[in-house]
Amino acid sequence: MSLSFSPGNPALESVKPAANRTAKLLSAAKNHILFTANRPDIIMEKGEGMMLYDTDGNAYLDFIGGWAVNCLGHSPAVLQQALAEQAGELVHASPGFYNKPQAEFAELLTQVSGMDKVFFTSTGAEANESAVKLARKHGALHLNGAYEIITLTNSFHGRTLAMMSATGKSQWEPLFAPKVNGFVHVPINDLDACFAAVTNNTCAIMVELVQGEGGVHALSEAYLYGLRKICDMYGILLIFDEVQTGLGRTGKLFAYQHYGIAPDILTLGKGIGAGFPLSAMLTKEPFDLFEPGDQGGTYTGQPLGMAAGLAVLRELLKRDLAANAEKQGRYLKAELEGLASRYPISNVRGIGLLLAFDVPSGAAPKLAETCMRLGLLINAANAVTIRIMPALIVEPHHIDEMIAILEDALHQCFMHVG
Template sequence: MENVKERTEELLHEANSSILFVANRPQIVMEHGEGMYVWDTEGKKYLDFIGGWAVTALGHSPKVIADALVQQAGKLINVSPAFYNKPMIEFAQLLTGLSGLERVFFGSTGAEANESAIKLARKYGSVCKGGAYEVITANRSFHGRTLAMMAATGKPQWEQKFTPQMPGFVKVPFNDIEAVRSAITPKTCAVMLELIQGEGGVHEVSLDYVKELRSLCDEQGVLLIFDEIQTGLGRTGRMFAFEHYGVTPDVLTLAKGIGGGFPLSAMLAKEAFNLFEPGDQGGTYTGQPLGMAVGLAVVGELIERKLPAQAAKQGAYLQTKLREVQAKYGLSGIRGKGLLLAFDLPEPRGEELVAACLEAGLLINSSSPQTIRLMPALVVTDEEIDRMMSILCAVMDQLILK
């Protein structure tokens, strides 16, 4: 055991001296995972209710992904985006059939998918709206960490980062249709919206707002973009969050759960907005066979195992368990859909709670000082939810009731 601990200390020293600092990471090294659990290099086991930030939809190291990688790697890994490949065509057919949007562009990250959506919106503005280029986004939104997506994001603390920011993004209050109406000008080419603001604290749009927004965009000839990077592919209890509202966007972005942990994303659009010309959009790893095979395997598994419905069921069970202890710990604002859930603490002690849960073998996320966010794999069981609640309550007994 002493050798294991020494090796971990060596790894941490190497990490802290060679990896560019971008986050306050705990001083542990994760080594392997299975299902809902991960283990560090010292053998400590953690129940994972972060899920790689809503990424590991099928749990850790699922066989279906390992098999897809092995099989495709033995055939063709990368042939350049200048050519079609079989898994690319098959995956495109699957996603367009599921979503009702006829065209798809593949990428590797959520920010890349959102960049693609903004480029398409500005292409539409150039071709169809006299050079319109502005995109309306919401306060408290999160769309990625590229320069353009940081400008699109509605985090006030980002407004002065990496200035000058890319122009062309107009922020309005979330869930306020009149604010959108007032913000639309002849320069507006699109409205970009998260149906549930995940990073913003799991806040959901209202049904009336979405329906009115769809009508307003149609009336003004403005594209409606849904950023479903976090909510897409079963997370909210439906294959896509927009299905809860009965409103289809013009452009849809997907990532996170689409690859079950493999870096993969997609931007889908209606046929009417199939406007790119050669050279407008691309990327070395767009549609590469290895990623396409993984995407096919993951989405196929979501369908075969009916995991969107499973997420709805398990999310309801988790909310019930949280409400059972709500009064005892002073919790409030239990909210979300499916397995994208959050609640608020009585005091801004989220960071302390996360650290104490980590020590107790539970991974959770604090999206703000007072908010705890839960994003477990869609395969989570009642027993695993009960185990999570047991650890969480034991920690809150010490931290909140102390």
């Protein structure tokens, strides 16, 4: 069949050079995408390594990394190859069957994590929902029906209704009432408060080892040791939400390895797929408690995701990117501390490549916007906190460029004090 390229023919229109392409795309986005966030008037089109590019050809040095997702940078070759090869073999078989990359990925992930069993899904919130379900199953079977989960104030566990209920954000309390009950919030690093919150209804304690969305605040070693003792004492489960910290982000493959304290349940997401939607809930053999029908999902263990995750984990291990995160994180932190001696930034903190610093109240969004205008992407976690989480492939020259742009932005936003 031949196409007639006459005026008004859609085929002709599709090959014409687009007039003001960005404006048309922005119009389409604003008219047809449900509003959930304030986004800048740019359209991202492609990425490579540490760089993102918009439809106007502007380049951005990316120190957000897709919110700690793009651990291998943008469009890594190993991910492209894994997806292409798997798409040529099997895209979906249904969750009623095992598949080859699922078996291979499960074996490697449990081996390196120190866990025994894994359930795969697509988002961090789903992984955390799975952890809550498993903890409540444990409560039903072994703790006389206990169902409550203790979590921390200022925590973040996802955006499903149950995980919003688990999350300790005060601004979320009035949203979407009535909330899912059974979650008790206590202050971070306050062991007495946590101990006091334990009742006969408690089945688990769920914590982030570093509160990422909450502004990059880490649990103390003594506190985590105390949580482990409480859980062992009462037979309740200790859940580590490592959706943001897992797979090398903090300078070790898993953040819990910094503490030497193991969880009963571990959740992973973000970097596990290097951009492909993927997450996992892992546990120890004694807590393999689900019966058929208790848990599932159409895309759980889907072959494309399994091939992606397997390729990403192999690459992380092959290149020892956790060690690179530790090394480059120390360098970046030192450079940020140097800026703090000349500009009004303070409390430089974090571990590995999950770092943050504070600026005067209300200034964080302005600083992030100025950096973006200068070609650097950083995240204003709140009105006073800047969060930095680049790809684990970052090199010193990227950090040097980032610091130079950041200093320019600081100079524009604040009075120079050096």
